[in-house]
Amino acid sequence: MTTISEPSCIAELISRFNAIAGKQISTLAEQLNLAIPNSLHYTKGWVGQLIELALGANAGNKSIPDFPSLGIELKTIPLNAALQPSESTYVCTAPLNSTIIDWQQSPVYQKLKHVLWVPIEGFASKPLKERRVGTPFLWQPSIEQLAILKQDWEELMELLQLGGIESLTARHGTYLQIRPKAANSKVLSSVLNDAGTLVQTVPKGFYLRTIFTKAILQEQFRL
Numbered sequence: 001m002t003t004i005s006e007p008s009c010i011a012e013l014i015s016r017f018n019a020i021a022g023k024q025i026s027t028l029a030e031q032l033n034l035a036i037p038n039s040l041h042y043t044k045g046w047v048g049q050l051i052e053l054a055l056g057a058n059a060g061n062k063s064i065p066d067f068p069s070l071g072i073e074l075k076t077i078p079l080n081a082a083l084q085p086s087e088s089t090y091v092c093t094a095p096l097n098s099t100i101i102d103w104q105q106s107p108v109y110q111k112l113k114h115v116l117w118v119p120i121e122g123f124a125s126k127p128l129k130e131r132r133v134g135t136p137f138l139w140q141p142s143i144e145q146l147a148i149l150k151q152d153w154e155e156l157m158e159l160l161q162l163g164g165i166e167s168l169t170a171r172h173g174t175y176l177q178i179r180p181k182a183a184n185s186k187v188l189s190s191v192l193n194d195a196g197t198l199v200q201t202v203p204k205g206f207y208l209r210t211i212f213t214k215a216i217l218q219e220q221f222r223l
Contacts, residue, residue: 002032004056017136026129048076063107073111078122085210086122094204152176175212181205
């Protein structure tokens with residue numbers, strides 16, 4: 001596997017992501033000496049890891065932007081045959097036992113304040129190795145978008161902090177939602193419910209709804 005250092009500036013990052021636009025997954029994997037899995041069923045995050053390697057993102061699983069020195073997060077976004085987001089976008093882990101923190105200090109804000117979006121062909125009818133990288137682009141949320149994301153985050157965090165884990169569903173939140181985030185249902189965490197009793201639950205993560213990522217794509221590409 002070939003390792004590429006983090007870009008030193010935004011201009012270098014732009015040069016790198018322009019260089020991978022339109023390339024097939026097989027081409028990038030070959031350049032990086034990375035084996036392509038037969039299926040994404042058990043390796044769901046593989047494409048994202050491939051793009052991270054290609055661009056030099058080095059934050060790993062830390063709750064900081066993928067390009068730490070640039071303050072930019074990398075998010076791949078698989079598209080269906082209609083060129084629409086095919087799934088919600090994972091942002092970061094949701095803290096199940098957390099003290100109150102300021103919105104601008106939260107991992108959600110730190111991850112979403114400046115994002116490099118990388119569209120990827122994601123339709124199942126096309127073999128993984130033949131799927132192409134779309135046109136990446138840098139994005140920052142508008143004042144209005146930030147206000148809604150902040151409201152979602154505050155409401156979701158309040159539910160978690162007040163022990164509302166058992167009443168929390170993916171229906172909560174306008175742009176931001178909380179959903180299970182674990183390799184399998186046997187991975188459990190302990191958290192207090194609204195009765196103050198410890199209960200077992202699958203780890204959770206913050207996700208962006210497809211209605212939001214669709215709007216971002218439409219704005220960028222004037223769809």
